[in-house]
Amino acid sequence: MAHEDGTPGPDGKVEQLDALVIGAGPAGLMAAEELARGGRDVVVVEAKPSAARKFLMAGKSGLNLTKDEPFEAFVSAYGDAAEWLRPMLEETGPEAVKRWAEGLGQPLFTGSSGRVFPEVMKASPLVRAWLGRIPATLRLGWRWTGWTGQAWRFETPEGQSLLAARVVVLALGGASWRRLGSDGAWAAWMAEKGIEVAPFKPANMGFVVDWSDHMRPHFGAPVKAIRLIAGEKSVRGEAVVSARGIEGGGVYAVSAAVRDGAEFALDLTPDLSEDEVAARLAKKPKKQTLSRYLGKALGLDPVKRSLLQEWGRPLPEGQELARLIKRLPVRHQGPRPMDEAISTAGGIPRAEVDEALMLRKLPGVFVAGEMLDWEAPTGGYLITGCLATGRWAGRHAARWQG
Secondary structure (H helix, E strand, C coil), rough: CCCCCCCCCCCCCCCEEEEEEEEECCCHHHHHHHHHHHCCEEEEEEECCCCHHHHHHHHHHCCCCCCCCCCCHHHHCHHHHHHHHHHHHHCCCCCHHHHHHHHHCCEEECCCCCCEEECCCCCHHHHHHHHHCCCCCCCCEEEEEEEEECCCEEECEEEEEEEEEEEECCCCCCCCHHHHHCCCCCCHHHHCCCCEEEEEECCCCEEEECCCCCHHHCCCCEEEEEEEEEEEEEEEEEEEEEEEEECCCCHHHHHHHHHHCCEEEEEEECCCCHHHHHHHHCCCCCCCCCCHHHHEEEEECCHHHHHHHHHCCCCCHHHHHHHHHCCEECCCCCEECCHHHCCEEEEECHHHHHHHHHCCCCEEEEHHHHCCCCCCCCHHHHHHHHHHHHHHHHHHHCCCCC
């Protein structure tokens, strides 16, 4: 991808383009590649000084690209949006994402949970190879600020510039991690055109807990081998106790349900039934402390025992204690702030776009990635969803003649 430095300046004229992509994250880059493959002359504009910043940040934790599991299980992770996204995920699902990464020279491996990673466990080599392969022009430091008449208006390093394009793909992300480029500011400009935007909500986030002082020694400690329960939904996973609250992969997997009002609880002994827990509790020697016995008989480590005290005091006895251990209420004060969330729900709903992801009220303007109103848990689903919608929007945009 060619990087333009001496780009058109603020002379008040409207620069005419063939194809414009706004946003250089995974969805935008995938759309740009498909547009170019379809014979379009593509310009990609990005508000930040470099491309794919959030993608690169994800790479710092290993870059979980997708999840190797049966397709029906995979698509079900997208919840209410599963049927909407199904054709896109059939085209660009786990196998296609693996082929795409390997085509960029990145050998992959699949972990025991089915999560797929590059062997190098980072994003930068993949991004460099991808940018080098896409035959498009990249303009950095170009921030979209709405419209002037029918022209797309940008603040650039040289001042204000106006662009017009035969076809446009929007891939500006959601409303979390503002410092990486996803600030949701575009929602106001969509509203100017009469386009509905579902309110943003945090997704894949932790929850605030006002811990008592006795939990301080456990800040940063993992809570392993638990089942996390949110209403009717439950997952086997892990959590992390932090000074800010409770977070981690298992929490993110149930965070949408908890955010939307489901009761949040932990099963501290997922491999034992309530009756088995009660039977073991009944065998406690009178002279042995309960804390020590919980560790010995039930395998509750210090952080689990502390959580039990934190949220269960005064502890009951017998069957009631067993029931508490199997469903310990998580007493929290709501989600962490949206800007700390890994992703967001909300955005442009299905009704505002057609089957090609083109805005019904703005013909020739397509939308991809987290701008659309869908959410999914971590574990490869988010990146795959962005790549899938980016490819879908890009392929259809490439055919648009207006």
